[in-house]
Amino acid sequence: MTTGPGLRERKKERTRQALITAALGLFEERGYDETTIADIAAGADVSARTFFSYFPSKEEILFADTEDRLALAFAVIDQRGPEDAPVDVLVRAMAAVFERAEQFGQVFDRAVPVRLRMVFSVPAVQGMALQRMLSAQQRLAARLHAAFPDRLDRVEAAAVVGALVGAVVNTMLSLVQAPEQVDELFAGDPGPVLAQLRRAVEVAVAGIGAS
């Protein structure tokens, strides 16, 4: 018999999804600042207080789906080949994340474009995104150090990851100056953007001394 998760768990998950759906819809429709916690809770048919037992803050609900993307990168790093250099696995990890974004971005993950628009238009959300990015970099660095224990110390691993992610993130920002550009970005061919991001990777790999 498939015991599976009990009713309690299932209900919890349903509420969680309802909150996320309500939040994304409202953010999209009215904007982030114009949507209150009370609105979101009402949209999911729970009390406002309950919202905070699912998400610690209004911003966090936008990042409910980011962990698996990071897991993807971890998996790539953990599967290093014996001939791989740190840069190889890192670039491969980065490529895997890009590819996933390209494949699923528009169709499956409604959160992605909404979040991206908020990141570029709402300061508080941008701050949270950057914080999570930094923490992700630290975890990536730890993983990279573990994969190459005698080639990279902890601090050097942080520098390596920081250089790569820094180049990509800052490039991304220079491509999107106005929030409207996020929509254009998801509407058309993602090729040109990905090409620019690949250039950023090259800059980090070859070193800024090469420019």
Place this chain on the structure above:
Amino acid sequence: MTTGPGLRERKKERTRQALITAALGLFEERGYDETTIADIAAGADVSARTFFSYFPSKEEILFADTEDRLALAFAVIDQRGPEDAPVDVLVRAMAAVFERAEQFGQVFDRAVPVRLRMVFSVPAVQGMALQRMLSAQQRLAARLHAAFPDRLDRVEAAAVVGALVGAVVNTMLSLVQAPEQVDELFAGDPGPVLAQLRRAVEVAVAGIGAS
């Protein structure tokens, strides 16, 4: 006759300084979250409402002194020599900022250690710091592009700056895992920390492919 700034301006500046002083003192003494706007305003002998006509938010008062550090970097970039490569001026700019931190950090700028401690202990402040960092990188990139118009396009300049700053920031974070370490960092010899940061610069310059 030294016209100078009128009484109105001087008073405004005095109030501004009083607010900053009160805020730093209270943050240091009680902590950030434990200090309310009302406390800060009381410490500067103004109404709480007035606080917001000087600073748009509680976080911003911690960053009242950051603009001149950026100006230092700008100045270095603007004074590029005819033989300089982008990496030369960037590294020089970074060194100038480090040096200034080394010289003045403990003695003159009380804001620096306080802010740093808050950055590492208060999420909201960290978010704001990262946002400002990102915006600074964009401005640096624009300046770098202007200094090397035919060697770096706008996007590539962003990648270059991002790689360098990313390496340094992530290294910094990996050196300071707990907020208490900020105090150790400012208490002892800054040499070892600066050495690590220099290694981060080298990683960015030589490229992560070299590690």
Place this chain on the structure above:
DNA sequence: CTGCAAAATTGCAACAAATGAAGAAAAGCG
């Protein structure tokens, strides 16, 4: 120094985010 316009400050009301505490409702389980 007097009066007036501009600017700064204030108090007050209001709203939203976040948190704590006590009790009601629901789910799991014997």
Place this chain on the structure above:
DNA sequence: CGCTTTTCTTCATTTGTTGCAATTTTGCAG
């Protein structure tokens, strides 16, 4: 069915933030 544990709700409270109208202070012309 009763009992226990978890979850949800209600209520109150604190704090950051903003708008508005009243008041005070400053700069300046006469």
